[in-house]
Amino acid sequence: xxxxxxxxxxxxxxxxxxxxxxxxxxxxxxxxxxxxxxxxxxxxxxxxxxxxxxxxxxxxxxxxxxxxxxxxxxxxxxxxxxxxxxxxxxxxxxxxxxxxxxxxxxxxxxxxx
Amino acid sequence: xxxxxxxxxxxxxxxxxxxxxxxxxxxxxxxxxxxxxxxxxxxxxxxxxxxxxxxxxxxxxxxxxxxxxxxxxxxxxxxxxxxxxxxxxxxxxxxxxxxxxxxxxxxxxxxxxxxxxxxxxxxxxxxxxxxxxxxxxxxxxxxxxxxxxxxxxxxxxxxxxxxxxxxxxxxxxxxxxxxxxxxxxxxxxxxxxxxxxxxxxxxxxxxxxxxxxxxxxxxxxxxxxxxxxxxxxxxxxxxxxxxxxxxxxxxxxxxxxxxxxxxxxxxxxxxxxxxxxxxxxxxxxxxxxxxxxxxxxxxxxxxxxxxxxxxxxxxxxxxxxxxxxxxxxxxxxxxxxxxxxxxxxxxxxxxxxxxxxxxxxxxxxxxxxxxxxxxxxxxxxxxxxxxxxxxxxxxxxxxxxxxxxxxxxxxxxxxxxxxxxxxxxxxxxxxxxxxxxxxxxxxxxxxxxxxxxxxxxxxxxxxxxxxxxxxxxxxxxxxxxxxxxxxxxxxxxxxxxxxxxxxxxxxxxxxxxxxxxxxxxxxxxxxxxxxxxxxxxxxxxxxxxxxxxxxxxxxxxxxxxxxxxxxxxxxxxxxxxxxxx
Numbered sequence: 001x002x003x004x005x006x007x008x009x010x011x012x013x014x015x016x017x018x019x020x021x022x023x024x025x026x027x028x029x030x031x032x033x034x035x036x037x038x039x040x041x042x043x044x045x046x047x048x049x050x051x052x053x054x055x056x057x058x059x060x061x062x063x064x065x066x067x068x069x070x071x072x073x074x075x076x077x078x079x080x081x082x083x084x085x086x087x088x089x090x091x092x093x094x095x096x097x098x099x100x101x102x103x104x105x106x107x108x109x110x111x112x113x
Numbered sequence: 114x115x116x117x118x119x120x121x122x123x124x125x126x127x128x129x130x131x132x133x134x135x136x137x138x139x140x141x142x143x144x145x146x147x148x149x150x151x152x153x154x155x156x157x158x159x160x161x162x163x164x165x166x167x168x169x170x171x172x173x174x175x176x177x178x179x180x181x182x183x184x185x186x187x188x189x190x191x192x193x194x195x196x197x198x199x200x201x202x203x204x205x206x207x208x209x210x211x212x213x214x215x216x217x218x219x220x221x222x223x224x225x226x227x228x229x230x231x232x233x234x235x236x237x238x239x240x241x242x243x244x245x246x247x248x249x250x251x252x253x254x255x256x257x258x259x260x261x262x263x264x265x266x267x268x269x270x271x272x273x274x275x276x277x278x279x280x281x282x283x284x285x286x287x288x289x290x291x292x293x294x295x296x297x298x299x300x301x302x303x304x305x306x307x308x309x310x311x312x313x314x315x316x317x318x319x320x321x322x323x324x325x326x327x328x329x330x331x332x333x334x335x336x337x338x339x340x341x342x343x344x345x346x347x348x349x350x351x352x353x354x355x356x357x358x359x360x361x362x363x364x365x366x367x368x369x370x371x372x373x374x375x376x377x378x379x380x381x382x383x384x385x386x387x388x389x390x391x392x393x394x395x396x397x398x399x400x401x402x403x404x405x406x407x408x409x410x411x412x413x414x415x416x417x418x419x420x421x422x423x424x425x426x427x428x429x430x431x432x433x434x435x436x437x438x439x440x441x442x443x444x445x446x447x448x449x450x451x452x453x454x455x456x457x458x459x460x461x462x463x464x465x466x467x468x469x470x471x472x473x474x475x476x477x478x479x480x481x482x483x484x485x486x487x488x489x490x491x492x493x494x495x496x497x498x499x500x501x502x503x504x505x506x507x508x509x510x511x512x513x514x515x516x517x518x519x520x521x522x523x524x525x526x527x528x529x530x531x532x533x534x535x536x537x538x539x540x541x542x543x544x545x546x547x548x549x550x551x552x553x554x555x556x557x558x559x560x561x562x563x564x565x566x567x568x569x570x571x572x573x574x575x576x577x578x579x580x581x582x583x584x585x586x587x588x589x590x591x592x593x594x595x596x597x598x599x600x601x602x603x604x605x606x607x608x609x610x611x612x613x614x615x616x617x618x619x620x621x622x623x624x625x626x627x628x629x630x631x632x633x634x635x636x637x638x639x640x641x642x643x644x645x646x647x648x649x650x651x652x653x654x655x656x657x658x659x660x661x662x663x664x665x666x667x668x669x670x671x672x673x674x675x676x677x678x679x680x681x682x683x684x685x686x687x688x689x690x691x692x693x694x
Binding site: 071 | 216218219220221224225226227228229230231232233234235236238239241242260264
């Protein structure tokens, strides 16, 4: 990733929600883990919260100071900034079930459906 | 004990070390912690790991111009800053000067979900950034085991930690990693497997309600190190490991002599008193005058213009001053002049090490020539005999190095010298024993010198007299079975005096008698002489008479012959005189 941050915005007109999802993915260089994580994240978001999310990718190799703000130790780490409370999900997000639990999407899904 | 000398003659470069900045630790490790390598400091909660690490960092930044990074997994920056402020470390100022970076890594287990593969590159980046931002040479990770609680995947964690320590080494920073003590293991998660260059174990034990902290260098790869457990302290000046100074016996020996303050005691010690820098044990049961002798010693030092330090473990300063006035030792002027300082505290106030450090501190600051520890035996109530002995050894070594003459009053129970006293006594140069001598319904104080290294000393027992004239030593009367002291001695003195008087009177009388006899004899001689003279006189008279008669006779014979006209002329003179005489 050559850019510092990479923002993916989806139009939220399709399913307007009271909550906007602000997600931040911390990576360290373009490793296979970070690429996998980003792909997995995108897939999950598209499937469960389409149009309501905003993903920011932070490369710590370029912006090492940002690691302190969100208390990042492991990479890749996905931080759910909004909705509160803050959640952190470590790893390449290959375990979809656990990502959903981590993002509180599993329960929400069951309730809404 | 070992003093490690880096063998510079070796062709291979020996392990480089950096000063830990912690007093005493460099002595034990022979120069400090391994340079550019991680050191593991482990111990139970509250034994001073964080503080030790922090002091390592701060001393490095302040004294050796080696900036440092403190990465904390437990306390945040503000807490850390406040915690060490009590030790005089101003972390805010150091941070502002870019000498120290504090980085708090906070991980909330509840916020975290693991979803597959990850590594701790984030931590590496963070640490790397912190190190590079100030050019850090020292790093502390406190307590990295916090990660084990936060991250459920220990397999990843372990491999990442291994990589981290490797990375720290490659980075060339000297690091301290702290870890909690585990059951049967040095650390709870076996970190010693990864950080194997130097392992230091801290321990905090409570013995008879008094806590002592101890430090042990478990392992130091590529270096010789002291293997014992060393007591250490956390005081207002930071972390210090004892022994602080001398671990060898190479202190100077002065041949200067100083007065004990008691004239007769000096006389008993070859007439000159103690050697400067010697250690003197004054032992005795309660009330035998130990403190008085100590006070006299201090007084004598002050008179010489020397400073002295009086550690009182039993009485307060005012009490000592008041009590010593009763034997005309007014110490108050010396206190006012700053020649005498008191440190009065109960021994149970703190552990032995704390006492030791207080004493070190006080001696370093006040620089006395004379120190009194009254009574040293009270310290035994604080530790075991072995601990006290080792503490005293260090203390005596310290005093000797500083050329301080130390007097240790020691309280004994019972008449026999107790076991502990014997243990202490071997450390001492002079042992003055005071004891109660009970006889004739009263108690008196006796004083001996049991030993005095390197000087001739009296083997006699003396009686100590404490009066308002001060301390006096007088000879005792040694009888066939016992010695006489006190009233018995005075009685004996009286008896002897009477005897002398009686003898003197007898002499005088005899002299007078002789004088008289001489008179009589002389008179008799005179009489006899007179008689003799009278006889001689009478005899001479007779002779004269005879001569006269002879002359008369001769004359008459001449006359007759002439008358008869004899043919031979008679001689007149010589005939008679020849015969008479």
